[in-house]
Amino acid sequence: MIDIDEWTITSAVRKAHGATSNARLKTVMDSLVRHLHDFAREVQLTEAEWSHGIDFLTRAGSITDDKRQEFILLSDVLGLSTLVTAQCNRRPAGCTEATVFGPFYVPDAPAYRNGDDIANGASGEPCFVGGTVRGIDGEPIADARIDVWQSDDEGWYDVQRPELEHAQGRGHLSSLGDGSYRFRSVVAVPYPIPHDGPVGQLLEELGRHPWRPAHLHFMIRAPGYETLITHVFRAEGRYLDSDAVFGVRSSLIAEWKRNEPGVAPDGTCMDVPFYTLEYDFVLNDSRND
Ligand code: BEZ
Ligand code: FE
Numbered sequence: 001m002i003d004i005d006e007w008t009i010t011s012a013v014r015k016a017h018g019a020t021s022n023a024r025l026k027t028v029m030d031s032l033v034r035h036l037h038d039f040a041r042e043v044q045l046t047e048a049e050w051s052h053g054i055d056f057l058t059r060a061g062s063i064t065d066d067k068r069q070e071f072i073l074l075s076d077v078l079g080l081s082t083l084v085t086a087q088c089n090r091r092p093a094g095c096t097e098a099t100v101f102g103p104f105y106v107p108d109a110p111a112y113r114n115g116d117d118i119a120n121g122a123s124g125e126p127c128f129v130g131g132t133v134r135g136i137d138g139e140p141i142a143d144a145r146i147d148v149w150q151s152d153d154e155g156w157y158d159v160q161r162p163e164l165e166h167a168q169g170r171g172h173l174s175s176l177g178d179g180s181y182r183f184r185s186v187v188a189v190p191y192p193i194p195h196d197g198p199v200g201q202l203l204e205e206l207g208r209h210p211w212r213p214a215h216l217h218f219m220i221r222a223p224g225y226e227t228l229i230t231h232v233f234r235a236e237g238r239y240l241d242s243d244a245v246f247g248v249r250s251s252l253i254a255e256w257k258r259n260e261p262g263v264a265p266d267g268t269c270m271d272v273p274f275y276t277l278e279y280d281f282v283l284n285d286s287r288n289d
Contacts, residue, residue: 010037059198067159069103073199076100076245077208091226094136095284099231099247102217104149104157109170115266117184122168124153124186127256127275128265132179133220134282140179141283144222147172148183150215155191175222182266187256187275188214190239203244213239213248218281225283232279254279 001012013033017026039045060070075081081100089098112118133144149170151157158168175181195203195210203210214234221227233240233253240248256275264270 006041010034013037056198056202063197068194068197070197070199072103073193073197074202076102076193077199077203079246082246085229089226091284092136094282096228096230096281097249097251098229099249099252100245101229102245104159105147105217105219106149106159106167106170109147109149109172110167112171112173112183114173114176114180114182115184116171116173118148118169118171118173119152119184119186120166120168120171122150122152122158122186124189125275126264126270126272127185127187127277128182129185129216129277129279130180130182130265131279131281133175133181133222134179134280135225136282136284140175140177141222141225142175142177142179144175144179144181144220144225144283145172146175146181147217147219147221148185149217150185150188151191153186153189155189160194184264184266184268185216188216188234190214190237193244208244209239209242210244211239212243212245213237215247216277220281220283222283224286226286228281228283230281232277 001015004012010033014030017029017033020026040050043049060074064070072081085098085100091097110118110120129148133141133146135141147170149157152169158164158166158170161168169185171183173181173183190211190213192210193212194200200210214237215231217231219227219229231247231252233248235253235255240253254277256277259270259274259276261271261273262269264274265276
């Protein structure tokens with residue numbers, strides 16, 4: 001393969017992929033190279049722009065560690081995360097829709113019982129959350145593992161506060177025999193995705209803001225059912241129409257009801273106003289493939 005030019009380079013690279021016995025890798029890489037080359041030809045990419053792109057990726061790599069994942073952020077703001085989530089989570093009507101995972105899930109979050117306060121000291125107005133987990137035929141799902149995580153009222157997740165020695169605003173609990181779940185926390189607020197790195201700079205240059213509308217994250221797992229990774233978004237508040245990571249689905253928007261001081265759903269006497277959120281989840285049966 002010599003004398004390769006701007007047109008023959010694509011088939012030359014794809015021919016070089018012929019040696020692999022990994023058919024899926026070949027499919028993915030052939031297509032990636034074809035689209036990448038078409039992109040470079042279409043925009044007539046200059047050497048300076050190519051170099052700028054390499055520098056961008058280098059900076060994304062440098063800022064990435066076990067607490068900060070700039071490449072996931074990049075995928076999120078490019079809409080790739082939402083695209084992959086959507087095409088991998090097509091579900092029958094009636095099932096709760098999935099949305100992006102985000103970078104702030106922690107696998108070893110504390111275990112709680114129903115009714116516990118998962119805020120665990122996170123600042124914010126009190127909020128009582130409850131609902132049910134059911135299957136597509138309406139059957140209650142007992143013992144579903146419900147992971148929940150959220151920011152505090154300043155928009156920070158606990159993992160973004162290095163001074164914290166214990167988890168705040170995250171945990172997992174199990175649905176009860178009738179499929180119900182219930183916990184206390186604080187009201188979610190809008191917050192900006194981490195934007196002090198190359199992705200934030202890109203957003204700024206594109207004239208885009210880094211904000212996400214207020215939401216709670218959920219991951220719900222139960223034997224015999226597909227794992228659901230989703231958010232519940234707060235109906236009141238900004239950015240529902242311009243989420244920086246394109247994660248909002250109208251079926252996931254719910255009202256956080258404001259209540260005057262009084263008796264909370266768990267019987268606690270509240271001497272300050274508090275919020276209540278009821279949200280029911282519907283899981284799809286496991287696929288057998
Ligand atoms: C989040 O909701 O936690 C999130 C999602 C995508 C990028 C950054 C944060
Ligand atoms: Fe979030």
